[in-house]
Amino acid sequence: MxxxxxxxxxxAVIGECIVAIRHSRDEARPPVYGSAPAIPLAKPQGRMPxxxxxxxxxxxxxxxxxxxxxxxxxxxxxxxxxxxxxHVLPNGDVLVAESMGEQGKPGSLFDHAxxxxxxxxxxxxxxANRVTLLRDTDGDGAxxxxxxxxxxVRQPFGIVLIGDTLYVGASDALxxxxxxxxxxxxxxxxxxxxxxxxxxxxxxxxxASRDGTKIYVAVGSLTNxxxxxxxxxxxxxxxHEYDIATGQARIFAGGLRNPVGMAFEPESGVxxxxxNERDGLGDETPPDxxxxxxxxxxxxxxxxxxxxxxxxxxxQDAGKVASALQPxxxxxxxxxxxxxxxxxxxxxxxxxxxxxxGQHGSWNRxxxxxxxxxxxxxxxxxxxxxxxxxxxxxxSPDEKYSYGRPVGVALAADGAVLMADDxxxxxxxxxxx
Numbered sequence: 001m002x003x004x005x006x007x008x009x010x011x012a013v014i015g016e017c018i019v020a021i022r023h024s025r026d027e028a029r030p031p032v033y034g035s036a037p038a039i040p041l042a043k044p045q046g047r048m049p050x051x052x053x054x055x056x057x058x059x060x061x062x063x064x065x066x067x068x069x070x071x072x073x074x075x076x077x078x079x080x081x082x083x084x085x086x087h088v089l090p091n092g093d094v095l096v097a098e099s100m101g102e103q104g105k106p107g108s109l110f111d112h113a114x115x116x117x118x119x120x121x122x123x124x125x126x127x128a129n130r131v132t133l134l135r136d137t138d139g140d141g142a143x144x145x146x147x148x149x150x151x152x153v154r155q156p157f158g159i160v161l162i163g164d165t166l167y168v169g170a171s172d173a174l175x176x177x178x179x180x181x182x183x184x185x186x187x188x189x190x191x192x193x194x195x196x197x198x199x200x201x202x203x204x205x206x207x208a209s210r211d212g213t214k215i216y217v218a219v220g221s222l223t224n225x226x227x228x229x230x231x232x233x234x235x236x237x238x239x240h241e242y243d244i245a246t247g248q249a250r251i252f253a254g255g256l257r258n259p260v261g262m263a264f265e266p267e268s269g270v271x272x273x274x275x276n277e278r279d280g281l282g283d284e285t286p287p288d289x290x291x292x293x294x295x296x297x298x299x300x301x302x303x304x305x306x307x308x309x310x311x312x313x314x315x316q317d318a319g320k321v322a323s324a325l326q327p328x329x330x331x332x333x334x335x336x337x338x339x340x341x342x343x344x345x346x347x348x349x350x351x352x353x354x355x356x357x358g359q360h361g362s363w364n365r366x367x368x369x370x371x372x373x374x375x376x377x378x379x380x381x382x383x384x385x386x387x388x389x390x391x392x393x394x395x396s397p398d399e400k401y402s403y404g405r406p407v408g409v410a411l412a413a414d415g416a417v418l419m420a421d422d423x424x425x426x427x428x429x430x431x432x433x
Contacts, residue, residue, distance in 0.1 A: 031369060032287040033386050037330035039306055042281040044313060050283075051113055053363040054395060054402040056122035056423045063403065065373075065428060066393035070349045073391060076136070076418060076429040077143040081128040083420040083427060085205065085339070085408035087159035091181055092413035093135050095149065096420065096427065097156040097168075098128035101202060117363065121402065122423050129153050131168060133184055134427070141416065141429055147184035150177060154198065158206030160215065162244070167215055169204030172196055174217055174242060194242055194249050197222070197235065201276070203338070207262040210269055215242045217249075220258035224279050225314050226302040237301050239273065239293060255299040255324060261340025261409070263355060265292075268381040274337040274357060275327070277305060280313075283365040284333035290340075290355065290376060290383060291327035300324035329383040335370035336360035339409035339419065343375070347415055348390070349432040354378045356390060358406035358419055371395045373406050373419050373430070390430060391419065 032039055067073040076094070085097045101124040103115065118124040131150040134143035150156070150168065158169030166179040168190060175190030194217070196204055201220025208215055221237040222228065239259055241252040258276035265272055271293045277286045278301070286305035300306075302314045304321045331337045339358025343351065354377040359370035373391035376383045394404045404424030412418050417430040 031332040032284045032330050033332055035329050035383065037287055037306075039287065039309070039330075040282055040285050042285050042309075042311075045280045045282075050280075050364050050366060051117055052366065052368065053117050053121040053123070054368065054400055055120050056405075057396075057401040057403055059403050059424045059426065064393075065391040065404065067391055067430060067433075068350075068389055070433055071390065071430055072433045073428050073430050074141055076141065076412075076416075076427040077134045077146065078426050079146075080132065080425045080427070081130070082122070082422045083132075083407070083425065084203070084422055085157050085159065086410040086418055086420055086427070087161065088410050088412055088418070089161055089181075093133050094143070094410070094412065094418065094427070095159050095166075096132045096134060097159055097408075098130045098132055099155040099157060099171075100125050100127040100422075102127060102155070102199075121363070123363070127155055129155065131156050131159060135184075139414070141414075141431070143427075145184075149184065150186050150190070153190065155202050155204075157203040158217070160206045160208045162208050162212045162215075167193075167206055167208075169206045169217060170196070171198040171202040171204055174204070174206075174215070193247065194240070200236070201258040203258075203260050205260050205262055207264070207271070210264060213244055215244065216240070216252060216262060216271065217242060218256075218259040218262055218273065220260070220276070221301065225311060233302075239271075252295060253293045253297045253299065255297075255301045255303075255320070257301040260338045261357070262293075263340045263342045265378060265381055266342060266344075270381065272328075272340065272355065274331065274340045275299070276336055276338075277334075278302070278311065279334070279364045281311075282333070283367065283369075287330035287333050288335050288337045289327035289331055290329040290337070290357065291325075294325060297325050298323050299327065306330075329376060331357065331359070331374075331376075331387070332369050334362035334365045336362060337370070337374075338407050339373075341409035341411060341417070343411070343417065347411070348375075348417065348430065351375055351388070351390075352377050352379075354383070356409045356417055356419075357387075358409045360405050360407055360422075361394070361402065368395060368399050371402065371405065373409065373417075373428075390417070391428065394421075394423075 200222035
């Protein structure tokens with residue numbers, strides 16, 4: 001990874017000092033969670049929003065995340081290059097997307113500070129652009145084999161297998177590859193099914209419909225609050241539905257600033273997603289969220305958030321605000337909830353059925369949030385109660401260092417919960433103790 005320049009590091013330090021001064025008199029706020037959150041009033045931060053991130057350190061020796069009581073964690077695979085998301089194949093092989101945010105050219109003082117901070121936190125740099133196949137040949141819960149299955153894909157993230165076709169969500173396209181069970185290498189170029197616009201929020205997650213006829217493609221916004229106008233946000237901040245038989249795509253749901261993880265709640269068959277909300281309004285304003293996704297639904301971005309709270313920084317559209325749906329469940333401000341996976345009851349001892357959520361962690365609040373693998377219980381098809389921790393310990397107690405950062409979550413063939421860690425370069429495996 002390219003080290004930030006002395007100037008960029010200095011700018012980052014100055015930016016973080018400004019943040020510290022600004023928030024020195026702030027009162028600590030409890031995280032905003034649940035279906036009826038008490039969201040603080042917005043405090044717009046102007047052109048220098050809060051910038052605070054830990055320095056990436058990684059795991060050394062036997063150091064590993066802390067599992068909740070009754071659980072244990074082991075490394076399923078190490079030595080990856082910024083693993084972000086996973087897909088488990090029917091034969092038990094685990095596919096991992098290795099990718100990273102591309103480094104743009106800074107255009108302002110804040111851009112310089114952000115660039116240096118993101119590099120220090122290992123959130124941007126040279127992307128591996130690879131899908132790796134991991135294989136546990138002896139069933140001991142650790143992968144003995146690692147193969148570069150697909151290479152030279154621009155920032156791959158979403159992966160899904162339907163029949164004998166493997167679909168990959170690159171930042172610039174939905175791609176299709178032929179797949180045979182047991183293969184460890186695909187060399188034919190991906191067949192482009194759908195153009196996607198790279199840049200900004202670049203992750204393109206995928207999930208297949210339950211009948212295997214459609215693919216849902218999550219695409220984040222280019223900017224924070226449509227700063228460059230709505231024209232550049234066309235076909236972004238939404239979930240697309242791609243019809244495999246016809247090759248046609250449509251926007252399934254919109255107004256979702258940065259939807260990433262997707263999962264189906266099995267009883268109702270409803271699609272759910274986790275969404276990263278806008279920046280620059282305060283530590284807990286607005287919260288990131290977990291929500292069911294309604295066909296044709298609009299969720300407010302950029303005009304408003306949560307229960308139609310208008311964002312005065314944005315040129316308004318009263319009709320859009322009036323049509324905005326309220327999300328189902330708040331996940332705390334700026335937790336960067338990225339991974340989402342349905343966990344059946346009995347998968348983890350002491351945990352009911354619900355969603356496991358990889359919270360990558362904040363960069364834009366005075367006290368860090370996220371940096372954990374969380375769990376939200378479901379009852380009658382809806383989230384209930386407060387989040388619980390599955391894995392913690394990704395941050396140093398003083399918040400100066402991150403040993404790892406959670407991203408994608410998946411269920412292994414043996415029922416274990418897998419979590420990608422893009423700072424530790426590890427796939428962690430969680431089971432009962």
